[in-house]
Structures are given as C-alpha cells and as structure tokens.
Amino acid sequence: AAVVDGEPVAAAIVAPAIGDTYTADDTGAYRNGEPIAVSDVDEPRKAAVDPTIWWAYDARDEYARACEAIVTRFGDMRRFGAAQVVLPTVAAGGLEGTITNLRANPWDTVAGVFVIRQAGGRVTDLDGERWRHDSKGVVASNGALHDEVLATANEIESD
Structure with missing residues (x-):
C-alpha cells in the first residue's frame, strides 16, 4: 500500500496461487483490472464470515470462541488462512466479513483494508472506530452487516 500522511x-495485492491481482486507488477497487464491490447480503443467515489472522496455539480458546460466534450468528464460516487473501475477498463480495481480536501487522492488512473501503465496505477496530494500522482487532464487512460482524468480533475476548 502507498500511504500519505497515515492514510492509504x-x-x-497479488495472489498468484489463485491468479488474482487486487488493486485500489481513488477511482475504486479492482480484481484483475475489473471493478469489484462488496456483497449486498444483508441477512446474517445468508452471510459467510472468516476468522482471520493466526491465533497462537496457547490462544486456541480465543480461536474457538471466534469460530463459535461466527457459526452461531452467520450461515457459513470459511477459513482462508491469510489476511492478504481474505480482505480482498470481502472487497470482491466473496465473503460478507472477517474478524480478529488481535493487533494485526500493517503489512498483512493496510492494503486489504484500503481495497475493502474502496469497494464500498467498512473496516473498524473492536470499538467500532475507523480501523488504523495500529488498531486492536480487525472487523471488516460489506457494511450492511457491520453491526453483526462487530458484535461477533467482540465475543472473542474472554470475560
């Protein structure tokens, strides 16, 4: 991502294994040069959400809570394994959301967050504030389901 004054x-994002290149600029978001947009799904039972970023082995309880929260609220859970693939998939409408309660590395997330925003989606931290490179948690959605996705992300933390 190219960043000016703290903003992308x-x-x-190049995903050679699946043959996709995602780009975004001030004109929009694209996959292989074609415009993309987030999905218009607005019913949780029809939505697919992904728990992204890697939880350490000793944090398996958090990962389990993330998975349980997703399958309890949404119609499908998918696991792609790499934020660099998951975030642009949300942007292109292949997922309705992705969550983590962890502080993500900027090199894993800044480009994908920008692609989602340029495709019409929303990305916040765990408090629902605009996501930044130093935010705790990543809550990304198509926008229509953001409140549900955010509530799900907040179920990960232990009481």
Missing part, C-alpha cells in the same frame, strides 16, 4: 492512497 493506493494498494496492490
């Missing part, structure tokens, strides 16, 4: 202005 352009991004590129």
Whole structure:
C-alpha cells in the first residue's frame, strides 16, 4: 500500500496461487483490472464470515470462541488462512466479513483494508472506530452487516 500522511492512497495485492491481482486507488477497487464491490447480503443467515489472522496455539480458546460466534450468528464460516487473501475477498463480495481480536501487522492488512473501503465496505477496530494500522482487532464487512460482524468480533475476548 502507498500511504500519505497515515492514510492509504493506493494498494496492490497479488495472489498468484489463485491468479488474482487486487488493486485500489481513488477511482475504486479492482480484481484483475475489473471493478469489484462488496456483497449486498444483508441477512446474517445468508452471510459467510472468516476468522482471520493466526491465533497462537496457547490462544486456541480465543480461536474457538471466534469460530463459535461466527457459526452461531452467520450461515457459513470459511477459513482462508491469510489476511492478504481474505480482505480482498470481502472487497470482491466473496465473503460478507472477517474478524480478529488481535493487533494485526500493517503489512498483512493496510492494503486489504484500503481495497475493502474502496469497494464500498467498512473496516473498524473492536470499538467500532475507523480501523488504523495500529488498531486492536480487525472487523471488516460489506457494511450492511457491520453491526453483526462487530458484535461477533467482540465475543472473542474472554470475560
């Protein structure tokens, strides 16, 4: 991602294994040069959500809570294993959301977050505030289901 004054202005994500290149700039978001947009699904039972970023082995209880929260609220859970693939998949409408309660590395997330925003989606931290490179948690959605996705992300933390 290219960043000016702390804000992304352009991004590129290359996923050679699946043959996709995602880009975004001030004109929109694209997959292989074609415009993309987030999905218009607005019913949780029809939505697919992904728990992203890697939880350490000793944090398996948090990962289990993430999975349980997703399958309890949404119609499907998918696991892609890499934020660099998951985030642009949300942008292209292949998922309705993705969550983690962890502080993600900027090199894993900044480009994908920008692609989602340029595709019409929403990305916040665990408090529902605009996500930044130093935020705790990543809550990304198509926008229509953001409140549900955010509530799900907040179920991960132990009481």
